[in-house]
Amino acid sequence: MIALLRRDLMLAVRAGGGFGLALAFFLIVVVLVPFAIGPDPSLLSRVAAGVLWLGALLACLLSLDRLFALDHEDGSLDLLATAPLPLEGIAAVKALAHWLTTALPLVVAAPAFGILLSLPAPGFGWLVVSLLAGTPALSAIGTFGAALTVGLRRGGLLLSLIVLPLYVPTLIFGAEVARRGAEGLAIGPALPLLAGITCGTLALMPFATAAVLRRALRG
Amino acid sequence: MNLDMGKYATEVLLSYAGTLIPLALVIWITWAQYRRAARALSAAEARKDIP
Amino acid sequence: MLGASDLVVGRGGVALLEGLSLAVGTGDLLAVRGPNGAGKTTLLRTLAGLQPALSGSVDVAPDTLAYASHADGIKPSLTVRENLIFWADVFAAPDGIAPAVAAFDLEPLLERLAGRLSAGQKRRLGLARLMVTGRPLWLMDEPTVSLDSSAVAALAALLQAHLAGGGAAIIATHLDLGIEGQVLDVTPHRAQGRTAPRGFDEAFA
């Protein structure tokens, strides 16, 4: 499993797609927002937390469609399925690799992008905390969606349609934590609820993903 | 009989229209597909002499 | 090593091949022959356990086989060494990659990116990948595609060595590799609609 993780990380670094593309997309979303709603700092600072969460969420979607598709096309997935690794483990490692290569750079970059959107000072810490707590769930859910659409033509659009509604609870609680942090309010139960969703998702999603993969491999 | 809808007549009529039209549409589509499948299947079974 | 009796295989509930019985023991080579689209790939995938048989059973001990599909399963942005080490680690191969590197003469290519290899070299890497799994039984789908005649001869020699070393192989191919072994021509086994559909379609027949 560590070998698989190491390989996926190496592939992401070599191809550059994982780190670079999602980050660039995130940056573009953040840059476009002031063009769309105006440069007024007070308005920007009010929506900054939500926009950053939404941007990170959309950027997370970007590399999902290649998560299993590449391994499926070149036959690696077939050989992996006959390897002494449980498919559940493969699913979990794929989610972890996606988180490390796509979500983690977004979390690191988010405070810098927060400056662009006049995020209030107390919001930076909570933004990072909420993203750290929420993005693992996004990766795990996205891996499930990627497994569902593996091998389908035009799977990318379908993947978004399937995954985005599943992202709703995570987005609500995650953005709520970030927003309350930015407004200086008490965080309240949103953070434990977000962490709860993430833990539940991480615990259960690999099994659903593995079930889907097992079925999809039958062809 | 009370057909006096006062100032909200538009809203009430709109919501009934917005209900009945989609319902009619889905009923019609269901019926058309039902007929088509029934015809195609009976034709295929006749070709194969399946009772 | 692997046995199957009265096997029916198919895709999407439609039987492609039926009445298949085969047995592969240590040192055996089974060449699966037949026209394109006959179901050779489906048969291999079923034997590998990637998809269920429509009926009949495949009897194989766990951790004995490795399946190589049409595609090489090689990552072009990794070096040859990295590709091989990955598969050796995933299969927890005890010998590491050294025997495979020696057998397929990959030593000079080890640090080359796999994407820069020629088609024949890629194919060698694809075979080496099977060897590093440490599994005795290889299931190979059209391994001779894109190999020139000298590479085919090399492949045959390597397979012979693998068989002599206690291995076995089931190969879907339309080339004669010139190795002694069983030949299973699937043409007479093609399903003629004698077998009722299985799975989803069964209920609607």
Added chain:
Amino acid sequence: MSIWEFANPRKFTALSLKILPTLVGLSAVLVLGGLIWGFAFTPNADKFESTVKIIYVHVPSALMAINGWLMMLVCSLIWLVRRHHVSALAARAAAPVGVVMTVIALFTGAVWGQPMWGTWWVWDPRLTSFLILFLFYLGYMALWAAIEDTETAADLTSILCLVGSVFALLSRYAVNFWNQGLHQGTSIPVATGGRTVADVYFLPLVVAMAGFFVLFVALVLARTVTLIRERRLAVLDAQEARA
């Protein structure tokens, strides 16, 4: 005799064809009866005036939008556990009907909200949940349409339905939490204001709800029979192609 006998497509089709005319007639009587009763023969309410009449289309469609998804969930479970093919097709058949019900509920809710709240749309927890339910329906149907092999499609959509149900439920509570978070202390207009009313409104509503339920069942049965026939047609065509 067990209920599972109707898992056989032939028996299911035979039974469906036998009871479909009754269901169609019953649903026509109940839907038209309930709606005409509610539309023409109920008094206007004090507070809502004539908009109270909208509940006769809004509440039944909302009810069936949720029950439609629940039916798909049950059918998906039956398919995954017992592998009854009709069950998978019934889940597929229910989705388009459910999505129409969801659209009707959303539309009539918006039309009702316009005079009551002064806006076509508020991010009220109930409305928001329905919008999310609509998205789940769309994803489910798109996945069915995208996968060619029926058995694979049945398996994958069933798993999606299970996972989606969990997340739909989570979303329901998350949305509740979220909206109260936004409007602290403000009272949210509740879309069910008309539900605690006297019998004069309640009885036609019950008739309309029963009507929508029977209509839903009739539509799903007819669509399931259609899917069974298409399946059988595909098998016959395949046999013909081989012969």
